[in-house]
Amino acid sequence: MIKFFKNFRKDEDGAVTVDWVVLTAAVVGLAIVAFGAINENAASLAGATAEEIGTTVPVYTP
Numbered sequence: 001m002i003k004f005f006k007n008f009r010k011d012e013d014g015a016v017t018v019d020w021v022v023l024t025a026a027v028v029g030l031a032i033v034a035f036g037a038i039n040e041n042a043a044s045l046a047g048a049t050a051e052e053i054g055t056t057v058p059v060y061t062p
Helices: 002-010 013-056
Strands: none
8 A cells, every 4th residue: 555655755747737738728718818818809990990980981771
């Protein structure tokens, strides 16, 4: 039993898994933040473009 605990203490495979989980969580978090910023600015730009087109292009009425 003591040999099992000594080997478990020396084993670093679990630490590598934790590193990958933390790294993946950081990448996902950054992607969510970037998506939010891009989505907000894209919606604002689309609204400004629609407003500009609506004021400059005459509406055809038969």
